[in-house]
Amino acid sequence: MTNYFHSVTLEEDKCRGCTNCIKHCPTEAIRVRNGKATIIKERCIDCGECIRVCPYHAKKAVTDPISELSKYPVKVALPAPSLYGQFGQDISRERILKGLLELGFDWVFEVAKAAEIVSDATRRIIGAGNVKKPVISSACPAVVRLVQVRFPNLINNLLKIESPMEVAARIAKQTITERENIPAEEIGIFFISPCAAKVTSVKAPYEKKESFVNGVLSMKDIHIKLLEKIKSIPWDFDGDLVSSGAYGVGWAGSGGECSALETPRTLAVHGIHNVINIFEEIVEDRLKNVDFVEALSCTEGCLGGPLTVVNPFVASTNLKWQVNRAKERDFSGENTAADYQDLLWTKDMEYKPILKLDDNxxxxxxxxxxxxxxxxxxxxxxxxxxxxxxxxxxxxxxxxxxxxxxxxxxxxxxxxxxxxxxxxxxxxxxxxxxxx
Amino acid sequence: MSSIIKKEYDIPANDFSLAGEASSNVRKLLTQLGVYPTVIKRTSIAMYEAELNVVIHGNGGKARVEIFEDKIEILVYDEGPGIEDIELAMKEGYSTAPDFIREMGFGAGMGLSNIKKNSDRFVLESEPNKGTRVYITIYLY
The missing domain is CATH 1.10.15.40 (Electron transport complex subunit B, putative Fe-S cluster)
Structure with a gap:
């Protein structure tokens, strides 16, 4: 794997060399040369802003094709919580999860469950003290890369816990190998992603050597097929598939990770340019009385990811219904991280000084x-x-x-x-x- | 020895949203030069606090930043009311900021001591009705 794998790529044929992408890129990673855009790989953080603003759809996120599933005898779906925001209030989480099974997956593991585990670990870490405050969430890989290339002073503020996706993948693989006695290499774990940055974080992880995730599917690619399956599932279906409470489901939107921490000393910021402003305040010691910062690259958090289908604000309303319904069942007793040591990053993050003009x-x-x-x-x-x-x-x-x-x-x-x-x-x- | 890079910034009066613009610019500059992250952090904190003082107390002013081979020299100055008792002003927690400014989370009386803490050399010159000049030196290595 090269140092600079990126999910965000350019389709040259479609590019007309306009200035939309270069003006919106938060790390000034794009130039138009000889009439075509080019991405400076070292600078790109895979936030996907260029995908959103390109009027000719020349920027795209490379994800795995659905045909990838056939490579594995056992197929596992890891739906990001943002998937729940892609459907109206009449479609329950049970139906969405059941729909995934009918699409050809053998198992579904809610990433929302892992999010609750990560939140529990975060509570413990902040409670234990001896961390640099404010602690900055590492759930959004584009934000982590942003810190790595533009805010070296904040590297030590990052919460060095694996993302809910990684935690979910690990639990899924362990559970299935142990319970069903299936060798790990026969199990294909597929994350259903709202964004390009997650693809990059699987193919070129920064927190450890190798990801537990085997493939990343775009939410866009499965949405219609999934909706078709869901329509034929009874509205009151209950197959005991859900494994997360309201906090885990709420993670999909802005403020979700904060509210799971159950303390007012938190700040939630979304939209990459807003994130940069808040990070500047932290660097200059201007942000007071905040212990934890949830920073998400997309507007409305993961619900606004470039691979989502529904308008982020509509998705946010959809999610509220799901969160309210999730309050009926509490999983806080089992989604805990008493021993969070094995969730910590195993690799140190180095500052990548991409902006400097010369080494000397x-x-x-x-x-x-x-x-x-x-x-x-x-x-x-x-x-x-x-x-x-x-x-x-x-x-x-x-x-x-x-x-x-x-x-x-x-x-x-x-x-x-x-x-x-x-x-x-x-x-x-x-x-x-x-x-x- | 003369400086290699020289920059000047205006600091507006009473506008909190613009306080920090100069220090933010300087931070970008230092990042491009490949200055150590810890030095960048100290510079931007010291400069931001000095800027903020000019916004709150000084009625606006200017910042002059010079970068030498081995150090950064910053002069932040205003022609505001000046400081009557410099020794007292330097005390942690001492503040003359009005209540409405404290309610905004500023003016806790930590500014000057924070500048001192983050700089290698710090000189404060002030006289009532003649303005205030803050000299900050930070070494690059």
Missing amino acids: MMKAMIKMQKLEEINDGLPGLDCGACGSPSCRALAEDIVRGLAFETDCIFKLREKVSDLADHMKAFEHIYRQKTED
Whole structure:
């Protein structure tokens, strides 16, 4: 596996080289060069903003095809809690889970259950003290990558517990191998994902060597097929499939992870640009009286993931129904993490200083000096026509040797008009000479 | 020795939402230079606190940032009311911020001591009615 696997990719044929994606990318990871967008792999955090804003659908998230299921004799579905928000109030969680079984899965394990376990572990960790506050949730992989590339000072604030998806995958694999005596390699664990970042976190994990998840399916890919199955399941079906209470289900939306912690000293922020603002406040010690920060890259949290089907705000209302119904049964007695040690990350996270201009600080300073000089000469319109997201970013690209000043159309116009003046002057001299 | 990079920022009066803009810009600059994360953190905390003081007490002012081969020098100054008793002002918990500002979570009297704590050299010059100048030096290594 390469260092920079990414789920978010570009379909070149569809790209028209417009400026929508470059302007929205939170890490300035996209440039338009030679009429096509290119993603700077080291910078991309797989947040999926570009997928959302591309009017030509040229950006996409690579997920596994459903045909991948046939590779495994035993197939397990791990539905993300956000799946529950994709259906109206008339469709119960029992029916959704049963629908997954009818789609061809042999088992379903709710990631919501694992979320309750993670919340219990979080409560214990914060309660035990000796953690750097505010603790920042690591549930959203795009946010974790953002910290890794842009907020090195916050790496130690990250909650170094496996994500609910990983915890669910591990429990599923252990339970089935033990209970059914099936070898682990025959079990295919499939996460049903609302986003691209989860795909990347499975194919190239940052918290450990290898993920327990075998494949990631897009919620978009299964939604219609699943709905069809659900329609033929009686509305009051109860197959004892649910294993999570209201807290786990609530994790899908913004504020869900916070409310599971049962303390007011929490803050929930969603939308990647809002997350950046809050992180800046934390770095500058401006955020007071908060022990825990839930930061989710998408608007409305995972319900707004780029691979979801329903409008995030509608999904949020849908989820409220599911959360209310989930209150009828309490699983807090079994979804605990008394011994959370085995849920901790087994790999250290290193800061990836992708923004620095040079490995040598002195050289970086000289480049910065040049950058400022170039930037002062640019029009400051941030039009994006050069293919860089802002004038400053173009100045940076020039200093790095990746672009030219004449990529700026205003600079080019200046040059052309200078050239025209020169030509006129030459013509004048030439005429004078011929007249002599 | 002259500085390699020189920047100047305006600090607006009374607008909390804009306090922190200069320190945030400086943080980005230092990140691009590859300065150690801990140094960046100290610089941005010290600078933010100084900026905030200018917003709350100083009626707006300016920040001048110079980066040298081995250090960062920051001057944050205003032409506001000045400080009557510098020694008292330096005390943790001492604050002249009005109640409405404290209610917003600012003005806890920790600003100046926080700047001192995070900088390698810290000089405060002030006289009543003549404004305040805060000099901060932070070494890069």
